[in-house]
Amino acid sequence: GQQVMQIPQYQHVQEGEDFTTYCNSSTTLSNIQWYKQRPGGHPVFLIQLVKSGEVKKQKRLTFQFGEAKKNSSLHITATQTTDVGTYFCAGPRAAGNKLTFGGGTRVLVKP
Amino acid sequence: NAGVTQTPKFRVLKTGQSMTLLCAQDMNHEYMYWYRQDPGMGLRLIHYSVGEGTTAKGEVPDGYNVSRLKKQNFLLGLESAAPSQTSVYFCASKGSGKETQYFGPGTRLLVL
Numbered sequence: 001g002q003q004v005m006q007i008p009q010y011q012h013v014q015e016g017e018d019f020t021t022y023c024n025s026s027t028t029l030s031n032i033q034w035y036k037q038r039p040g041g042h043p044v045f046l047i048q049l050v051k052s053g054e055v056k057k058q059k060r061l062t063f064q065f066g067e068a069k070k071n072s073s074l075h076i077t078a079t080q081t082t083d084v085g086t087y088f089c090a091g092p093r094a095a096g097n098k099l100t101f102g103g104g105t106r107v108l109v110k111p
Numbered sequence: 112n113a114g115v116t117q118t119p120k121f122r123v124l125k126t127g128q129s130m131t132l133l134c135a136q137d138m139n140h141e142y143m144y145w146y147r148q149d150p151g152m153g154l155r156l157i158h159y160s161v162g163e164g165t166t167a168k169g170e171v172p173d174g175y176n177v178s179r180l181k182k183q184n185f186l187l188g189l190e191s192a193a194p195s196q197t198s199v200y201f202c203a204s205k206g207s208g209k210e211t212q213y214f215g216p217g218t219r220l221l222v223l
Binding site: 009031033041042043044045048088092097098099101102103104 | 142144146151152154155156159161169201203205210211212213215216217
């Protein structure tokens with residue numbers, strides 16, 4: 001079945017530094033979504049990418065969808081303590097209005 | 112607009128006990144989902160519903176049952192709880208023709 005993998009599983013970042021987390025799907029995706037879950041909270045939708053090679057920015061967050069629509073990345077510049085949390089990517093399954101979530105990248109920020 | 116709500120927030124069960132988790136949404140969404148979240152495992156789909164009166168199995172349905180008697184409510188039942196069902200349970204919903212899922216605050220379940 002469809003698999004969505006995220007690396008790294010954990011990311012320790014010094015405040016002010018940049019980092020990137022990656023998402024890879026075993027199948028071609030019609031779109032990819034990113035969610036953020038704060039510690040103790042629930043996943044909250046961040047963004048959806050649809051087109052091959054699409055790049056979208058939200059303030060310090062840059063999201064990219066690969067040309068083959070099988071991978072995606074999230075780049076955060078000048079990391080802040082508010083960026084702490086787990087970032088999930090998710091891709092729709094071939095049938096049935098369901099999402100396959102990656103295992104998430106847990107981001108810890110060192111002040 | 113409360114969005115998606117879940118009750119209870121936290122529960123401790125003994126092995127073999129039963130319980131029902133309630134999810135309610137006020138966004139008139141057609142689709143509703145139950146996920147479980149375990150450390151390092153991401154979100155795994157237990158059951159889902161594509162509309163009132165319908166339910167379907169997800170990736171990890173064993174040991175759970177669901178019902179969607181009303182469009183706004185999606186119930187998750189554990190008939191005989193097992194320690195392996197200790198987890199955080201999230202309900203989510205989405206509108207027809209939309210992709211984004213909206214999550215509830217979660218229910219933390221501990222089975223002893």
